Structure formats: C-alpha cells, structure tokens
Amino acid sequence: MTSQALLLFFVVTAFFVLIAEGTEYEHKSNEEQLLEKISSLEVKVGILENQDEMRSKVIKDVIAKEIAEIKTALEPLNEKHRKLSEDVANLKAEKFNKTVESTRAVGNGTGQIIAFSAYDPTSKTFSTGQTFVFRSVDFNEGNGYNSLSGEFTAPAGGLYQFSVHVCNGEGKHVASAIVHDGTYVAYSVQYQPSGSSCSSVNALLMMTPGQKVVAKCTHPTKLLEDQCRRATFMGILIHKTA
Known part of the structure; x- marks a missing residue:
C-alpha cells in the first residue's frame, strides 16, 4: 500500500469515527432532553394537584361558612x-275557655258545665276500628271523659257537641269518626299525596245519662304530630234536658 493510499484510509476511518461519536452524543442529548421534559411534567402535575387540593379546601370552607350563616339567619x-305557634295555641285555648264561660253565663238549663278537651294520642299509628285514646286533658268539667279508654260518658242528658281533629303527612291516610253508643254518626277520610294537612269531624248529639261517645279510626291511619299540628278530641253540653 502506498503512502497516499494509507493516508486516505486513515482519513476515511477518522471521518467515520467522528460521525459515530456525533450520533452517540446526539442520541444521549435527546434522552437527556426527554428526561428533563418528564421531570418538568411531574413537577407541573404536582403543582396542579396541590392547587386542586387548595381549591377544594377553599370551596369546602366557603360552603361550610355559608351553611353556618344560613343556620344563624334561621x-x-x-x-x-x-x-307564633304558642300564641296560636294560647288563643285557641282562650277562645274555648271563653266559650265555656259564655255557656256558664247563659246556662244549659241548670248552670252545670259539662265539657272536656283532650289531646296527645297514645300512638301515632291506628288500625281500622281502633279507638283514638287521648291521654292528656286540658280540662274535664263534669269528669265525663276517661283518658285511659278514650270514652266520654254523659253525666247528664241533653244536646252535646263533639269534635275530632287529626292531621296526616305526605302519602298518608287519616280517617276518623265520632261514634255514639256503637253508631258511627260522623266521618272524615283524607289522603295527602304531598305536604301535610289536617281534617276535623263534628257532630251534634242528643244523649241520655250514661251514653258514650268515642273517636274511632275508620281506615289505617298515621297521625302527624308536631309543634304546629295537634290531634284533639273535645265535647261540650250545650243544653241539658235530663
């Protein structure tokens, strides 16, 4: 091999060595760039996650604060x-008391007062034919009402007025009747598809001493009782005959 050929061989070999080294450097440079991008993305994701947690906490704090403010305002x-509910109840009681006093003033034939007003049923759920027993009494003039049995027994004969008032909630029936010595004389049945409601049933009865009146359930009933709704059973002698 001539010196010129040998020189050419070394030049060509050096050229290819430089090309290989440049390719390897470029490859390593690309890998480093990718690693840097991945690392940068991981940092950004971490920052976003922290920001989301902070936003979530801020939103929760704002909602909790608003709820507390609403409760305070309510x-x-x-x-x-x-x-207001207490005032209404007091007005009703006052009105009824005035009615009793008015009856006493006018007289029912003898000046004797026979009247009762009962509330607080022993249960909220009643079946057909069951007696509504009201265990608490506002008053029981003449002692005609029995809070254990729910029965009113006429101490004297005469004209009486009776009233039953009951309430029901959403999707519930309420059915009541006034029963005079086993005879159903007045009825009320109501179904409330939404919200709540109340109904009353009233009756005027001529009674002789010893006859009984009760309030009975005529359909499976679920009573609604709260500070605005109170089931009651009441009666009064309007005019005495015997």
Missing part, C-alpha cells in the same frame, strides 16, 4: 315560628 325565624 334561628330567629325558628324562634319566631315557635312563639
């Missing part, structure tokens, strides 16, 4: 509603 309204 407290006076709830108190006002409670007082």
Whole structure:
C-alpha cells in the first residue's frame, strides 16, 4: 500500500469515527432532553394537584361558612315560628275557655258545665276500628271523659257537641269518626299525596245519662304530630234536658 493510499484510509476511518461519536452524543442529548421534559411534567402535575387540593379546601370552607350563616339567619325565624305557634295555641285555648264561660253565663238549663278537651294520642299509628285514646286533658268539667279508654260518658242528658281533629303527612291516610253508643254518626277520610294537612269531624248529639261517645279510626291511619299540628278530641253540653 502506498503512502497516499494509507493516508486516505486513515482519513476515511477518522471521518467515520467522528460521525459515530456525533450520533452517540446526539442520541444521549435527546434522552437527556426527554428526561428533563418528564421531570418538568411531574413537577407541573404536582403543582396542579396541590392547587386542586387548595381549591377544594377553599370551596369546602366557603360552603361550610355559608351553611353556618344560613343556620344563624334561621334561628330567629325558628324562634319566631315557635312563639307564633304558642300564641296560636294560647288563643285557641282562650277562645274555648271563653266559650265555656259564655255557656256558664247563659246556662244549659241548670248552670252545670259539662265539657272536656283532650289531646296527645297514645300512638301515632291506628288500625281500622281502633279507638283514638287521648291521654292528656286540658280540662274535664263534669269528669265525663276517661283518658285511659278514650270514652266520654254523659253525666247528664241533653244536646252535646263533639269534635275530632287529626292531621296526616305526605302519602298518608287519616280517617276518623265520632261514634255514639256503637253508631258511627260522623266521618272524615283524607289522603295527602304531598305536604301535610289536617281534617276535623263534628257532630251534634242528643244523649241520655250514661251514653258514650268515642273517636274511632275508620281506615289505617298515621297521625302527624308536631309543634304546629295537634290531634284533639273535645265535647261540650250545650243544653241539658235530663
């Protein structure tokens, strides 16, 4: 091999060695760039996750604060509603008492007062034919009402007025009747598809001493009782005959 050929061989070999080294360097450079991009993305994802947690916490804090403010704002309204309910109940009692006093003043033939007003049923659920027993009494003039049995027994004969008032909630029936010595004389049946409602049944009865009146359930009933709704059973002698 001539010196010129040998020189050419070394030049060509050096050229290819430089090309190989440049390719390897470029490959390593690309890998490093990818690693840097991945690392940068991981940092960004971490920052976004932290920001999401902070936003979530801020939103929860804002909602909790608003709920607390709403509850605080409702407290006076709830108190006002409670007082209003008490005032209504007091007015009803006052009106009834005035009616009793008026009856006493006018007289029912003898000046004797026979009247009762009962509330607080022993259960909220009643079946057909079951007696509504009201175990608490506002008053029981003449002692005609029995809070254990729910029966009123006429101490004297005469004209009486009776009333039953009951309430039901959403999707519930309420069915009541006034029963005079086993005879159903007045009925009320109501179904409330939404919300709540109340119904009353009334009767005027001529009674002789010893006869009985009760309030009975005429259909499976679920009573609704709360500070605004109260089931009651009441009666009064309007005019005495015997």
